[in-house]
Amino acid sequence: MRKFLVILLAVIISGMILAGIVDEIKKRGYLVVGTEATFPPFEFVDEKTKEIVGFDIDIAREIAKALGVKLKVEDIAFDGLIPSLLTKKIDLIAAAMTITPERAKVVSFSDPYFTAGQVIVVRKDSFMPKAFEELVGKKVAVQLGTTGDLEVSKVEGIEVVRFTRYTEAFLELQNGRVDAVVLDFAPAQAYVKMNPGLVISSGILSQEEYGIAVRKEDKDLLEVVNTVLRNLKKSPYDILVEKWFSK
Ligand code: GLN
Numbered sequence: 582m583r584k585f586l587v588i589l590l591a592v593i594i595s596g597m598i599l600a601g602i603v604d605e606i607k608k609r610g611y612l613v614v615g616t617e618a619t620f621p622p623f624e625f626v627d628e629k630t631k632e633i634v635g636f637d638i639d640i641a642r643e644i645a646k647a648l649g650v651k652l653k654v655e656d657i658a659f660d661g662l663i664p665s666l667l668t669k670k671i672d673l674i675a676a677a678m679t680i681t682p683e684r685a686k687v688v689s690f691s692d693p694y695f696t697a698g699q700v701i702v703v704r705k706d707s708f709m710p711k712a713f714e715e716l717v718g719k720k721v722a723v724q725l726g727t728t729g730d731l732e733v734s735k736v737e738g739i740e741v742v743r744f745t746r747y748t749e750a751f752l753e754l755q756n757g758r759v760d761a762v763v764l765d766f767a768p769a770q771a772y773v774k775m776n777p778g779l780v781i782s783s784g785i786l787s788q789e790e791y792g793i794a795v796r797k798e799d800k801d802l803l804e805v806v807n808t809v810l811r812n813l814k815k816s817p818y819d820i821l822v823e824k825w826f827s828k
Contacts, residue, residue, distance in 0.1 A: 601801040603648065606672060611651040614641040615671035617659040617724075619747040621771035623677040637675040640694070640793070644673070644809050658745040660726030663688060666796060673802065674794040677765060679728045689799070690792030691806045698785035699729050700769045702762045704754065709782040710761060713739070719760040722750035729763040732787055751776065765789070 606612050616624040616637060624635040633654045645652040657665050662674045666688060679697065680690045701710050710716055717738035723730040725743040733739050742759055744750040751772050753759045762769075766785055773779045793810075795802050815823075 602672065602796070602799040603801040603805060606648055606650055606802075609650070611653045612641070612645040612648055612673070613653045613655060613671045614638075614644075615655045615657050615662050615665050615674045616641075616676040617662065617746075618654075618656045620677055620765075620768045622767060624675075625771075636695075637677060640809070640813070641673070641675045643813060644793075644806055647805055647809050659724050660745070663794070666794060669796075672795070672799075673806065677768070677791050678794055679789040680792040681728065681731075684794070687797075688794040689797050689803050690794055691803065692810055693790035693792055694810050695791040697765045697767065697789045697791060699732050699763055699787045699789075700766050700781050700785055701783040702751075702754065702764070702769050702773060702779055703760065703782045704757070705778055705780050707760065709780075711783045713763075713786060716761060716763075720758070722753050722759040722762045724750065724764065727764070728787065728789060729765070733763050747772070751779075754779065 616633065618624045618626050618633045620635075622635055623637045624633055626632070627634045633656060638654060641654070642652050655665070655671055657671070659676065662676055662678070663684065665671050666674055674688070677695070677697070678684070680693060684690070701713075701716070703710065713733055713736045716733065717736065720740045720742055721733050722742045722744060723733055724747055725745055730741065730743060733741050742753070744753075747762075747764060747768065750759070750762045754762050755776060755778065769781050773781055793806050795806065
């Protein structure tokens with residue numbers, strides 16, 4: 582009888598430990614991803630369908646598929662993403678988020694999935710700054726809480742204007758109310774393409790890598806995310822080699 586109780590207790594306790602976020606998501610039937618949708622081509626609103634699409638959204642869809650659930654996308658201000666994750670409003674962050682030591686203190690990052698860096702965008706008729714130091718005395722727009730914000734805030738004498746959406750930052754640049762926008766290279770290219778009056782004036786000024794963020798305790802979800810990323814990186818050739826030569 583006593584042995585039976587001990588075994589029963591062990592089963593209940595291990596069940597409690599094993600019933601992590603992955604089980605919760607599966608039971609719920611959908612995965613909630615948090616993003617900030619003014620960051621093409623990673624996440625942006627499709628003009629025709631009004632849906633949030635992009636590279637990160639496709640990755641998130643693969644994660645949902647691996648879990649066998651639907652995908653729900655929440656558009657949140659960038660500086661609200663980590664707080665939303667920690668208060669369990671979302672299950673993970675897929676928002677071209679740079680892996681930084683500061684952020685890694687509060688969330689767990691997946692393996693890196695994209696290499697990035699900051700650039701300066703200006704109007705074509707303006708000066709052509711090549712380094713952050715050349716922005717001293719100028720008004721520079723960034724998105725609040727991003728690595729772009731961090732980089733320009735380090736340089737004394739730059740007047741940093743912080744926006745929650747890049748669309749607002751670029752409107753200010755077009756209108757001449759700010760002198761430059763600092764942001765990641767790929768979205769900078771996308772905005773310049775949409776606005777022929779703008780140009781990228783610098784090279785890539787920082788070295789960054791994006792990761793998908795989950796809560797520290799959600800190790801089971803992190804494992805799923807990393808497996809999905811690893812599988813996405815495999816070429817059809819790699820898959821064939823694995824099929825015929827492993828074991
Ligand atoms: N990669 C930058 C960061 O992590 C910007 C990301 C974004 O604005 N979506 O801060």
